[in-house]
Amino acid sequence: MKVVIAIVGLILLAIAGFLVTSNQAAAPSPEDEMVTTGESEMTTNANEAKSDTGTETDTEVQAMTFTIDAFNFGYSQEEIRVPVGTEVTINLTNSGGFHDWVVDEFGAATEKISAGSTTSVTFIADESGTYEYYCSVGNHRAQGMVGTLVVE
């Protein structure tokens, strides 16, 4: 009788030991792999978002556009103020006569246009100072076709 109990006890211990061992071996491994894959994908997306934001901050260009009418003998706007480094565009209209718009220091000059036409010129105001713009046609400058460009 003691021998039978001992044999049954050993068999039960063997079965219990096998179940515990197989559970530990089978269950945890697949879960660990799935968690690791998900984390690495999220880290990659976060890095891409950061680099996009940095690119937008670097490319900052300041541009200003002015529309000025020319007539005999003057301009509709007598002073223009812009920060240093601004990309300036002048849209010149002409309500009477034959005119242009020139700033010698920046090499900026529109075409000469007749009444009813429009033209434009774009330049970089890259040095601070006070400059004169004027009409280079005939004696228009002497007759008062001038204005002041302030770069500050």
Ligand SMILES: [Cu+2]
């Ligand atoms: Cu003129």
